Amino acid sequence: MTVKEIKSALLKKGWAGKTVSRKETAERLNPLIEAHVKLKLSYINFLPLLASDTEQQELERILKTLRLDVGKLKELVFSCGEPAFNGTSLEPESFKLASDDALSDLREREQIFRERLERERPVQHQIRSEAVIVRLRENSDNRLAFLRKCAQRALTTA
Helix, strand or coil: CCHHHHHHHHHCCCCCCCCCCHHHHHHHHHHHHHHHHHHHHHHHHHHHHCCCHHHHHHHHHHHHHHHHHHHHHHHHHHHCCCCCCCCCCCCHHHHCCCCCCHHHHHHHHHHHHHHHHHCCCCCCCCHHHHHHHHHHHHHHHHHHHHHHHHHHHHHHHC
16 A cells, blocks of 8 residues: 555545645646547547447547546646646647557557556645546546447447
8 A cells, every 4th residue: 555545545535745746736737638638539530430329429428528627637737827738739630540440549549548647646646636637547447448338339240
């Protein structure tokens, strides 16, 4: 058990000790925002490839959550008095998925993002930042579950 986990268990919703500075928070979260925006664009490019209306509706819900997550991250960076990555320089077409196996390509991108979130686990983030990062991990797990369902449906219909 890490020190961070021990403090969390003992203090429940409280926090104690030294956390990363506001500047470091922004420096750590801005790359997550960029990765999140790129992932969102990849999911947008995946939407027209779905055959089922049910899957498309579920992906629309996932995209809404992705946009909310990006907003939460930006809000944290702004609250640190720093500018947040805005993504205006990104071209949605740049995030097209591999035409031969788009589902595997998207799953790989999601897994890379999930691993990036895991690397934040040992960092002593401020409690608000920690709560958002935990939520991001949960949402990433939900997206991975959605992609597994899509893969299973593709196998049963093939």
